[in-house]
Amino acid sequence: MPTTPIIAKDDTMRGGWILAGGLAGSALLGCAALAQDIVTTGHATSIAREQQALRDANGQGREARARALRLDAQAKRATAQADRARAQAAALAARIQESEAAIRAGQARIFIINRLTAQQAARLATQQGPIVRLTAALQSLARRPPVLALLQPGSMSDAVHMRSVLAVTLPEIERRTAGLRAELARSRQLRAMAVQANDALGASQRALASQQQQLRRIETERRLAARGLSSNATLETERAIALGEKARDIAELMDTLEDAGAVRDDLISLPGPELRPDRPGSTATPSGEVRVTNNRAPAYRLPLVGALVTGMGEMSDSGIRARGLTIAAQPGAQVVAPAGGHVAFAGFYRGFGQIVIIDHGQGWTSLVTNLGRLSVAAGQGVAQGDPIGTATTAVAPSVTVELRRQGRPVDIVAMLGAR
Template sequence: MQRSRLTLAALSFTLLIPATTLAQTTQAPGATVAQERAALARATAQASAAQRRAQEIEGRANLAAAAADRTRDQAAALAARIQKSEADLRAGQARIALIAAQQRAQAHRLALRQKPIVRLTAALQQLARRAPILALVEPGPVSDAVHRRIILSQMLPIVAARTRDLRAELARSAQLRRSEEQANAALEKTRADLLGQRQSLAAMEQRLRVAARQLHETAGAETDRALAMGEQARDIGDLLGRIEDAGKMRESLMRLPGPTLRPANPGAAALPVALATPAAALGAPSYRLPVIGDVVTGFGELAASGARSRGLAIATMGSAAIVAPASGRVAFAGPFRGYGQILIIEHAGGWTSLIANLGALSAAVGDEVRQGDPIGSAPPGSRPQIVLELRKGAEPVDIVSVLR
């Protein structure tokens, strides 16, 4: 009798487990799933933006009359395609991480749903061992047998419902496994496409460099002067200051009027007037981030060195494509102490960009680059960080405020 009552109590307790309890206990892995969804959304948005840029540049290339301009546009379009593939790769990795997080959450739910089913099955087995006829000869009130029949009739629909839920969770597990296989296959295809695109861009950049060397005989001397400034500079701030001074000198020389022929009537000659300030000097240039990735250090935040950041640190993938954030002239390209390979671009109106920690450079001192032109690549390895600074004169500027 005591054993029978314990079985009835166990059954009653199992039936009283509310569904909300299971729902509450399955919320633990939800934060990870939400994070992976956010990462997937960011990567998808970056891929869409890169796709739009590639289409715009390809349209410009189709309209270019000169072969040299068309080749430059084709290289820029290919760089945009590469950045789209890099964003697609990040999206694929985020998708696989999301599926893995969903699998963990689903396994957690499955384990929780299995527990009451196991308890119900064990209780049913104990009751099934007792033939109804034995209730007439065993000690104990007849009410126990009545209670068992009532509880059994109540349990059957609950067992059926929970079994259906269990089958649904198992089907969800199979679906997640298929999704994982498809995502892995898509990721491998994206990797292969990206490798081919990078090889094509490297060959195109080599042709552009050969053509540029033939056109610019003074490029070697200009590069030597820039590297000499890098050796003389105490730090990156000093280097930027020297480049700014050299740029001002160059602009002043360019603004000097050429030789003036002696007029027939010297008294009627007009006096030279100062050139008007260029319109571009009134505001920041059209600006964009040069690489696909995640901003890990913002303007004014504490950097790993403990100093306040004067720009952005962007974590990207190894060998990621780097493009010009805005149009301008390359004032420095080469290694600098503690910054790896760096590139300094002078923009109109006294604006200057510094891009540091590059692995390879494809732009040279004196090159006129347009926004989106390929200028280099990130170092190989896992999540290298590209440093980007924008300055107006000597003052660092918050890049986020000028992104367009």
């Protein structure tokens, strides 16, 4: 009775077929549920682009961490209270940017896992269909009592032929089932990775909220400490606001501020008073020439963590050629001074939102636009990395930074690459 052992073998394997089909179905449901909980960056449209975003974010995070460590050491070495508070604020701003980079990396990582999970679900669906149909046929065959096999019409050669067919088919079934088990294991691994990535993202978001609160407290303390100490800052703020109201466009405003900065540089470069000589006429008459200061470009870095959206010289949808870099960032992202200098303007300017213009000296100026909150005022000195404000809280905010040298736009990317 050749059919009896075949049915018995099929019966012992039936639980395996049912388990495989059930696991595949549960994996598909798990993938669908996971896809609803995943948060993506909203910018990239492919795994390759998100992998690049992940690498960029990790690099930005390492740079921010290194800056925070340097600023912490600087704060410990500072002897003056004002210098120590300034370094502490800059170090905290660097830590905020590190957390922002970690959030961006986490979002990219979750996007990648989401896409891999969707691809995994598609593969499981492809493999599941044939196995489920075969499982149903084997289950139907296994439920038949062995006695019916003796009564089945057909010759003995038909039974031998069926046994031969099953003997050839079963190894292929086992091979495909092994592949399905591997795919199911991969699905479980992806789900575990997604849970871990979501937990890490939540931890980064909580750390960011705490750091932002600390920085606001430090900024408030510094602002209260500086209040009433000097009226020059108030006068310069009022003057900058008046200039902003009179200027026809942002270019005219920057030209006016650059002219004022040039005058300030000339005044600073004038020689100081000389001591009266012991004998009149023993010293040469001043020639009237001023000292020439270093004319090199300032040390420069991007003011925030994010992805480059528009580069210098690119044409926008409105037909305007970009004179700076536009960077997409997280809502409320921390913005810092790209280089040290003197805040020439800080406030609202029509069409550009809240802006900050920093005079770096020797004809170098930076314009940072589309800020949501400002941390500096006109007349205030800033060092590279000092917090100057935050991005807006819009869904997909972007900040534009422009560097100019004597009224002409300068390619920031080339400067960063040269550095």
